Amino acid sequence: MTVQQKPASVTTGPVIGSRKLYTSPADRPDIRVPFREIDLHPSANEPPVRIYDTSGPFTDPAAHIDLEAGLTPLRGPWLAGRGFTTIAARAVKPEDNGNIGDDKLVPACPAPREVLGGVAGRPVTQLEFARAGIITEEMIYAAHRENLGRQEMVAGAEERRADGEDFGAAIPPFITPEFVRAEIAAGRAIIPANINHPELEPVIIGRNFLVKINANIGNSAVTSSAAEEVEKLVWAIRWGADTVMDLSTGRNIHNIRSWIMRNSPVPIGTVPIYQALEKVGGDPDKLDWEVFKDTLIEQAEQGVDYFTIHAGVRLAYVPLTAKRVTGIVSRGGSIMARWCLAHHRESFLYERFGDICDIMRKYDVSFSLGDGLRPGSNADANDRAQFAELETLGELTKVAWDKGCQVMIEGPGHVPMHKIKVNMDKQLRECGEAPFYTLGPLVTDIAPGYDHITSAIGAAMIGWFGTAMLCYVTPKEHLGLPDRDDVKVGVVTYRIAAHAADLAKGHPAARLRDDAISRARFEFRWEDQFNLGLDPDTARQYHDETMPKEAHKVA
Amino acid sequence: MTVQQKPASVTTGPVIGSRKLYTSPADRPDIRVPFREIDLHPSANEPPVRIYDTSGPFTDPAAHIDLEAGLTPLRGPWLAGRGFTTIAARAVKPEDNGNIGDDKLVPACPAPREVLGGVAGRPVTQLEFARAGIITEEMIYAAHRENLGRQEMVAGAEERRADGEDFGAAIPPFITPEFVRAEIAAGRAIIPANINHPELEPVIIGRNFLVKINANIGNSAVTSSAAEEVEKLVWAIRWGADTVMDLSTGRNIHNIRSWIMRNSPVPIGTVPIYQALEKVGGDPDKLDWEVFKDTLIEQAEQGVDYFTIHAGVRLAYVPLTAKRVTGIVSRGGSIMARWCLAHHRESFLYERFGDICDIMRKYDVSFSLGDGLRPGSNADANDRAQFAELETLGELTKVAWDKGCQVMIEGPGHVPMHKIKVNMDKQLRECGEAPFYTLGPLVTDIAPGYDHITSAIGAAMIGWFGTAMLCYVTPKEHLGLPDRDDVKVGVVTYRIAAHAADLAKGHPAARLRDDAISRARFEFRWEDQFNLGLDPDTARQYHDETMPKEAHKVA
Numbered sequence A, B: 001m002t003v004q005q006k007p008a009s010v011t012t013g014p015v016i017g018s019r020k021l022y023t024s025p026a027d028r029p030d031i032r033v034p035f036r037e038i039d040l041h042p043s044a045n046e047p048p049v050r051i052y053d054t055s056g057p058f059t060d061p062a063a064h065i066d067l068e069a070g071l072t073p074l075r076g077p078w079l080a081g082r083g084f085t086t087i088a089a090r091a092v093k094p095e096d097n098g099n100i101g102d103d104k105l106v107p108a109c110p111a112p113r114e115v116l117g118g119v120a121g122r123p124v125t126q127l128e129f130a131r132a133g134i135i136t137e138e139m140i141y142a143a144h145r146e147n148l149g150r151q152e153m154v155a156g157a158e159e160r161r162a163d164g165e166d167f168g169a170a171i172p173p174f175i176t177p178e179f180v181r182a183e184i185a186a187g188r189a190i191i192p193a194n195i196n197h198p199e200l201e202p203v204i205i206g207r208n209f210l211v212k213i214n215a216n217i218g219n220s221a222v223t224s225s226a227a228e229e230v231e232k233l234v235w236a237i238r239w240g241a242d243t244v245m246d247l248s249t250g251r252n253i254h255n256i257r258s259w260i261m262r263n264s265p266v267p268i269g270t271v272p273i274y275q276a277l278e279k280v281g282g283d284p285d286k287l288d289w290e291v292f293k294d295t296l297i298e299q300a301e302q303g304v305d306y307f308t309i310h311a312g313v314r315l316a317y318v319p320l321t322a323k324r325v326t327g328i329v330s331r332g333g334s335i336m337a338r339w340c341l342a343h344h345r346e347s348f349l350y351e352r353f354g355d356i357c358d359i360m361r362k363y364d365v366s367f368s369l370g371d372g373l374r375p376g377s378n379a380d381a382n383d384r385a386q387f388a389e390l391e392t393l394g395e396l397t398k399v400a401w402d403k404g405c406q407v408m409i410e411g412p413g414h415v416p417m418h419k420i421k422v423n424m425d426k427q428l429r430e431c432g433e434a435p436f437y438t439l440g441p442l443v444t445d446i447a448p449g450y451d452h453i454t455s456a457i458g459a460a461m462i463g464w465f466g467t468a469m470l471c472y473v474t475p476k477e478h479l480g481l482p483d484r485d486d487v488k489v490g491v492v493t494y495r496i497a498a499h500a501a502d503l504a505k506g507h508p509a510a511r512l513r514d515d516a517i518s519r520a521r522f523e524f525r526w527e528d529q530f531n532l533g534l535d536p537d538t539a540r541q542y543h544d545e546t547m548p549k550e551a552h553k554v555a
Helices: A076-080 A126-131 A137-146 A157-163 A177-185 A226-238 A253-262 A272-279 A289-302 A315-321 A331-343 A353-363 A384-402 A417-430 A451-465 A484-505 A511-522 A526-532 A536-546 A550-554 B076-080 B126-131 B137-146 B157-163 B177-185 B226-238 B253-262 B272-279 B289-302 B315-321 B331-343 B353-363 B384-402 B417-430 B451-465 B484-505 B511-522 B526-532 B536-546 B550-554
Strands: A018-023 A033-038 A049-052 A085-087 A115-117 A212-217 A243-246 A268-270 A306-309 A366-369 A407-411 A436-439 A469-471 B018-023 B033-038 B049-052 B085-087 B115-117 B212-217 B243-246 B268-270 B306-309 B366-369 B407-411 B436-439 B469-471
Touching: A033 A137, A033 A526, A049 A511, A115 A353, A126 A137, A126 A177, A137 A177, A212 A226, A212 A484, A226 A243, A226 A253, A226 A484, A243 A253, A253 A268, A253 A272, A253 A289, A268 A272, A272 A289, A272 A306, A272 A331, A289 A306, A289 A353, A315 A331, A315 A384, A353 A366, A353 A384, A366 A384, A384 A407, A384 A417, A407 A417, A417 A436, A417 A451, A417 B451, A417 B484, A436 A451, A451 A469, A451 A484, A451 B417, A451 B451, A451 B484, A469 A484, A484 A511, A484 B417, A484 B451, A511 A526, A526 A536, B033 B137, B033 B526, B049 B511, B115 B353, B126 B137, B126 B177, B137 B177, B212 B226, B212 B484, B226 B243, B226 B253, B226 B484, B243 B253, B253 B268, B253 B272, B253 B289, B268 B272, B272 B289, B272 B306, B272 B331, B289 B306, B289 B353, B315 B331, B315 B384, B353 B366, B353 B384, B366 B384, B384 B407, B384 B417, B407 B417, B417 B436, B417 B451, B436 B451, B451 B469, B451 B484, B469 B484, B484 B511, B511 B526, B526 B536
Parallel strands: A212 A243, A212 A469, A243 A268, A268 A306, A306 A366, A366 A407, A407 A436, A436 A469, B212 B243, B212 B469, B243 B268, B268 B306, B306 B366, B366 B407, B407 B436, B436 B469
Antiparallel strands: A018 A033, A033 A049, A085 A115, B018 B033, B033 B049, B085 B115
C-alpha cells in the first residue's frame, strides 16, 4: 500500500464568508440539521442570510474529521429502534476489487459498522413507514431542512406562491414532517437512505420540495486513487451537490466505495451493472442474474442509497433505435441492449424485477430507474424508443411501489427546448408522479466544451416544469474526464439551474437570497455580494482582477 | 503617439478546421456573401458543413488586412446608385476626444471616406426603400446569408417547421430578398446599415430570421488602447458576434471609434448619451439637446449603425422606481432619470424625439430604443416602471416608423423564468412586432461570476419566444471588465442560446449542424466533433487533457 492510495486529507473548513450552524425542530432537540449562515456588513442592518448546506461536517470547524473512522453515524439511534436485524455480511470476494494483487490493493475503510437488514412483515423503507402512518426521523430532518427561511417568510407566502407557475405541483408555504410523510406515501417523493448508511444527512427529493442536484464522480485506472475519490465527494458537496453518484469502474472499486460510503453525508448512488460487468471480464454477453444479484447485495450492504437499474431496456425496444442518429448512448443501456440481442432474450433485469425489488427493499435502497434508451442527440429526442422505455418504467414503478420500494425515474439527455415539457408531462403521467431525475437536458449538440451551459438551459426549464433532481454535466462532457475545477463549475452551474427553477415555481422563500444579494449589489457592499453568491472565491477573484483595491469593495 | 496606441495587428487566419468561402445569389455574382465550411473526415462520406460567418475578412487568408486603410468598402457601389449627397463632415472638436493633450492623442484612422447624407424626398433608410417596394443590395445579401443550408433542406422544411414551436412567428422554408423587404417594410426586421459604413457585411435582425447576438466592447482609461479595441472587435466577431456595441467612454473616444468603424464588417452600435455626458464633464444635469444633437451627428457621420436612445425614461416614471430593490441600473436610464429630476422637466430625448428621428434617418442609423428602467434584479422584474417605459417605447416606435427610421427595442435584464414570456408578448403587442433585443435576461441573481450562464438560460428562452437579438453577458458581469477570455466565453455562450432558440422555433435548417456533430460523436470522429463545435480550440484542449493521444481521436 502506498501513501497516496490511503485517504489522508480532504478539504475542510467553512466556505469563505459562511458560518456553519445547526438548528433543531422545536420538539426534537436531538435532531441537529446543518445550515450555513452569511453575516452581512453592519451597514446593511440586516440579519444573517441562512442557506441550505450540503457540505456535511467537512465545513464544520468543530468537527473532527477522521476518514478511517468515518463520519459520526447520526442515524444510528434512529435505526436502532426499528427492529432491523444484524446480518452476517457477504464476504468480500477478490472480483469485488477486480482481482487486484495484494501489492496494489487499496485497503478497505476500517470504520467498524454492523450490516443491517430489514425483516419481512415489518416496515423497512421510508415508503413503508410512510404508508404505515409513521413519521421517521429522516422525515423530520428533511422537513426541517427544507424549511430554510420559510418561518420568516410565512407572511405573504401564499401571494409569492401565486406569483409563480408550478404547473400543478403543490408546494406548501411551510413543510411539516406530516407533509413529507404524505408525499413519500404517495410516491411523489423519496428519501434515499440505505439502513446501512448511518452517516447520512437525509434529503428529500420530489417536485414539491427544493430542486436537488447530483454530481457524478468516478475513478479511472489512469488518474485516480481512493484518496482522490473521497476528496472528489467532499469537493462536490462543498459547492452544493445534494447527492453523488459513484460511477467508478476498474480495480479497487469495492474498497474505494467503502471509503466513500463511510465518509459521505449525502446519498450515494451507483449503477451496479458497471461492477457486474467488471466481474465477468467486461463482456456483456456473460452477464447473468447471479452475478448481478450478488453485486446488488454487495453494494446494498455497503450502504449505497440508490441504484440505477436499466430494467426498461426491453428486447423489443432495441430495434427501435436502429435508425437513430446516435443509437444508444447510455452505457447501461448499451450493455443491456447488447445482452438482449446476444441472447435474443428479454432483459434479465426486466424478468427479475420483482427479485431486484426484494433485495432493494431489505436495505431501503431506492430505485433510480435508468433511461437506457435516452436520446444522445437532439435528433433522437422524444422518439418511440425513448418513450416506449418510459412507459415500461411507469409499469415497473408500480411493481416497485407494491414491493415497498422508493422510486425515482431517470430522464434525458439531449432535447431541444420545445420538446422538454412533453417529457415532463409524460413522465408524470406514466410514472404516477414518481420523482423525475434528468441529465440536463442539453438543448443543442453544437457546443462541446460548454455542455454544462447547453444542459443548464434545459435543466432549469425541466426543473421548473417539475423535475425533482438534476444530474449535473461538466464542461468536459463528451470530451474527457472532469477535473476538480470542472466538478466545481458543473455543481455551481446546476445550483443555478435548480435555484432558477425554485424561483419560477414560486417557492415561498427562494427569493430571500436573490433579494439579499441584489440589495448588496445596489449598495456596493462587495463582500456581501461575493459571500452571498454560489461561489464567493470566483466572484472575489474576478472583481479583484480589474478593481483590486480594498476601497472599491466598500465604496 | 506611442506604438501601442496605433492598431498594428489583430488576430487573423481561419478558425481552426474551417475554410472561408464566398457564394453569390444566382443573378448577382457581384454580391459575395461569406460563409465558413468545415470539411469532414473521409470516413464520414459527407459533404462539408457550411456555417454562418460573422468574422469578416480577418479569417480570410486571401484578404490583405491593413487597419490604416480599413476594410474594403464593399457597399460603395451599392450606395453610389442611391442619390445620396456628399456632405461637409462635421469638424472634429477637442471635446470629441475628451480634450486630451496632443501628446496623448490617438490619431484617427487615416482611411479616406467621404461623408454621405440622405436628402429629403428620396428614400435613405432600408425601411424607406422597403416601403417603396425597392429591394436593396443589403436585402439581397442578408437573404442569401440567412439561407445557409436551406437549399439542401427545402425538402422536408415544412415538416421541420411544423415540428417546432415558434409562438406565431412566420419563418419561411426559404428566404427570398422579397421576404426580407416585406419584413423590413412591416417593421418586423431591420438591417442596421449606416450609409457611412460601407465596409459592412449586412445582417438582418428580426424574429423570422436566425437569432442574432451582440457583444459589447469598451475602452477604459486604465486598461485599453485603440489597438486593443480593434482587436476586441475582431476577437468578438471571430467567435460569432453578429453586432458589436462600442460602449467606450473617456479620452480618445472619437478617434478610437474611427478605427473600429473603418475595420468593422458587423454593425456597430453605441449609446450616444455616454459621449455627450463626457462632453459636459460627467455631470448629467448639464446635458442638453444641443450637446446631444451634436454627438448624434458626430457619431452618425462616422458610420455608427445603431444608437441606443433612452427616450422612454419619462419624468413621470422615475418615482415608480422608488420602492425597487435595485432602483435604476441602466447607465443611460440613471443619467436621464437624474436629468429629469434635477430639472423637473420631461426628458429632452422624449421631447425632441422627432428631431432625433430626422438626424438618424439622414444616415440610416437604426434606433435601439433603450430600456432605461429595466429591472436590475429578479425582485423588480415586470414592475410598473418597466412596463410603463415599454408602453412609451411602443409609442415612440410608431413615431420613428413615421419618420422612416428602422427600430428595435431593448429589453431586460433580470427576470425569473416564469415572467419571461410576458415580456416578449407585451413587447410584440406594444411595439408592433419591432425586433426585440434583450440583455439576457438573468433568471437568478445569486451567481456572480457565472452570469453568462444565469443569463443564457433566460436568453435561450426569450429567443425561442421571439426575441431577435440577444445581448451577451460575460462571466465578469457585475464584477469587473471582461478580458479576452471572458469575451470569447460570453460570445460562445450566447451562440448557444441563439442556436437553441433557432432549433426550438423549428428553423428548417438549424439542425444540420447538430446532426453532423452528433454523427461525428457517435462515430468517434473526434476532429470532426471539435471542428463542428462552436469553439474547436477549447474542445480539442479539453479532450487532450485526459486523452492526449492522436490514436484516440480517430478511434
